[in-house]
Amino acid sequence: MQTRADRGHSPSLTAAHELTIDERHAGQRIDNFLIANLKGLPRTRIYRILRRGEVRVNKGRIRQHYRLKSGDVVRIPPMHLAHTASPGPPAPALSERIDKCILYEDRGLMVLDKPSGVAVHGGSGRSHGVIEVLRAARDAHDYLELVHRLDKDTSGCLIIAKKRSVLTALHAAFRHGKVRKRYLLLAKDRWRGAAREVESGLLRNVLSSGERMVRVDASGKIGRTRFVPRAPGDTASLMEAIPFTGRTHQIRVHAASEGHPVAGDLKYGDRAFNQRMRAHGLRRLFLHAVSLDFDNPTSGAALRVEAPLPEELRTVLARLGLDEQA
Helix, strand or coil, X not given: CCCXXXXXXXXXXXXXXXXXXXXXXXXCEHHHHHHHHXXXXXXXXXXXXXHCCCCXXXXXXXXXXXXCCCCCEEEECCEEEECCCCCCCCCHHXXXXXXXXXXXXXXXXXXXXXXXXXXXXXXXXXXXXXXXXXXXXXXXXXXXXXXXXXXXXXXXXXXXXXXXXXXXXXXXXXXCCCCEEEEEEEEECCCCCCCEEEEXXXXXXXXXXXXXXXXXXXXXXXXXXXXXXXXXXXXXXXEEEEECCCCCCHHHHHHHHCCCCECCCCCCCXXXXXXXXXXXXXXXXXXXXXXXXXXXXXXXXXXXXXXXXXXXXXXXXXXXXXXXXX
């Protein structure tokens, strides 16, 4: 029998060591930092060592959602890591695709129209996400950090900071509700009535596979989303969603909790509805971050960036007889 060692994947024992966080990694969640830096270690093991307190930051225990700060000292315990090949540079086609997605850029930030199916960062079996592609394409000394995140299958507006000061300012703006995000989604069935807000506790759970799931639970952190009908239909309704909080999978879970799951949602959606929408040409999650409004830390001026609804989603609406401009 051929073993992993025979195939060149023999694990090696690493000694405990410490890493000091610089500005490039400040603001990143500790779990994502470990996933990116402990190549060959399964996600399940990473979450286990976090739960057990084996990873320390500044000599103290931290939770998996702790956001690193510049100057933090992270202690990594001794562990076995499998040898894995370097992922190499991003594919030229992906680099070109991301470059064409830039909607706005100045000396302090850029806003992309992230494509569906492309992760914002690497890890979990993905060698390159948006941020790795951008860093590979620019000068090695350029500062580039994600300000916020979008799910892999969600498309639309994504902010990248090009300065530490801009990252800090925008994080504060998000915390204080000064960044207005607007999404378009296709929901199951006809939306009854006018616009309404959904507010509920959202509890996250990490499965043994490392997959994140969220459910409505009073013990979870409060999430609040406003849903506005744009084009109600008998089979599906085009909706606008405005999230006032930024919980994981918030819009998708809130929509499903109201009986109107998002079309193409394989995690929280309705299988029969997804099949019907597939017959209309839908091959992805119908959730798109259509616009962002915030004060630009670089200039102090109000900035609005819009990402038009992708052509493949507009085609689905046309086949359903729904008017995007309604």
